[in-house]
Amino acid sequence: MNRIAISLPIIMSLCLRASLAMGKDDAPEVSYFADKQRGWFWYEVLPEPAKKARPETQADQEKPKPDIKPPSDFQAEIEPKTQAKPSAEPQPLSSAWLKQNLEHYLNQAIDDPSPENVAAFYYLQRVMMDKAERFTNAARYVVMSDPQLDETVRRPVATYAANEANHQASVVAERALKGIAAQAGILFFFRSDCPYCHVQAPILAMLENAYGFKIYPVSLDGLPMPNGFFSQFKRDNGQAAMLGVEQTPALFLMKPPKQIVPLAQGALSLEEITGRILLAAKEAGWIDATQYQTTQGIRNTPMLLPTAGSISPAVTRDPLSLIQALQRSAHLGSTP
Numbered sequence: 001m002n003r004i005a006i007s008l009p010i011i012m013s014l015c016l017r018a019s020l021a022m023g024k025d026d027a028p029e030v031s032y033f034a035d036k037q038r039g040w041f042w043y044e045v046l047p048e049p050a051k052k053a054r055p056e057t058q059a060d061q062e063k064p065k066p067d068i069k070p071p072s073d074f075q076a077e078i079e080p081k082t083q084a085k086p087s088a089e090p091q092p093l094s095s096a097w098l099k100q101n102l103e104h105y106l107n108q109a110i111d112d113p114s115p116e117n118v119a120a121f122y123y124l125q126r127v128m129m130d131k132a133e134r135f136t137n138a139a140r141y142v143v144m145s146d147p148q149l150d151e152t153v154r155r156p157v158a159t160y161a162a163n164e165a166n167h168q169a170s171v172v173a174e175r176a177l178k179g180i181a182a183q184a185g186i187l188f189f190f191r192s193d194c195p196y197c198h199v200q201a202p203i204l205a206m207l208e209n210a211y212g213f214k215i216y217p218v219s220l221d222g223l224p225m226p227n228g229f230f231s232q233f234k235r236d237n238g239q240a241a242m243l244g245v246e247q248t249p250a251l252f253l254m255k256p257p258k259q260i261v262p263l264a265q266g267a268l269s270l271e272e273i274t275g276r277i278l279l280a281a282k283e284a285g286w287i288d289a290t291q292y293q294t295t296q297g298i299r300n301t302p303m304l305l306p307t308a309g310s311i312s313p314a315v316t317r318d319p320l321s322l323i324q325a326l327q328r329s330a331h332l333g334s335t336p
Contacts, residue, residue, distance in 0.1 A: 153299060169295055179287070182212070186213050201230060204230075207273060218235070264276065
């Protein structure tokens with residue numbers, strides 16, 4: 001019993017020394033007898049050692065600092081860029097002024113419908129309507145005084161004159177189509193199972209009978225159409241792929257020996273086919289532009305198509321000079 005009592009203080013002293021050694025390696029050992037006032041509360045949590053600050057490397061020391069400008073200098077740089085130049089106020093009651101302000105007067109009259117607000121809006125609306133009427137009267141006079149601006153010169157609007165223009169167009173178109181048929185034919189690609197080809201065939205037969213076009217039928221699947229049209233056909237031997245046929249019926253205007261012009265890949269009416277034949281013939285040079293214009297029921301007139309660079313910017317700033325320059329280009333230009 002005495003041996004145990006004697007060894008107990010020794011064990012406690014050793015534990016205290018081990019605890020202090022684990023808590024701080026570089027701290028000097030403190031004897032219990034030198035600090036006996038603390039008593040036996042030897043199990044204490046010691047504060048962690050402070051980490052040493054990492055010394056700045058040379059690269060960090062040499063890194064340039066950002067140039068921070070004072071707020072006054074920064075604001076001075078921004079203000080000239082953000083300040084917009086004041087725009088010129090349009091002349092009161094001009095078209096630009098009415099466009100900007102008429103809605104404001106309308107909203108004011110709606111929000112506060114006093115007699116003054118409502119009357120102000122309607123007076124401004126009256127001004128705008130009077131300006132429009134004045135422009136319309138001046139425009140009618142200018143257009144009727146200049147044949148280059150009067151559209152009735154190219155195409156009449158009166159019923160009797162329009163009927164006569166249509167009659168002349170039909171006569172000239174029939175003559176032109178017969179002339180084209182004398183030197184060109186229609187290449188017709190079809191399939192036996194294509195329903196659109198079945199309804200296109202009678203239209204082509206009408207074209208053949210009316211104007212004398214020779215129809216050259218080509219079957220893509222090597223079979224005839226079930227309705228019996230164009231039974232004397234030829235099988236496709238690569239012609240369709242060479243011409244880029246993707247859909248049937250496909251129509252091409254063919255002029256021997258080597259001229260082939262695409263018309264359509266899809267079903268067309270007789271009027272659409274004849275219209276495309278005339279346009280293709282005009283673009284290929286088989287009929288002249290004047291003849292083509294007449295087939296459309298339009299009188300041939302010079303077109304206002306000035307060449308690029310023929311009118312300078314200085315000319316456009318003077319209305320009279322601009323008019324004269326456009327008139328000269330119309331007289332010198334070619335017809336469509």
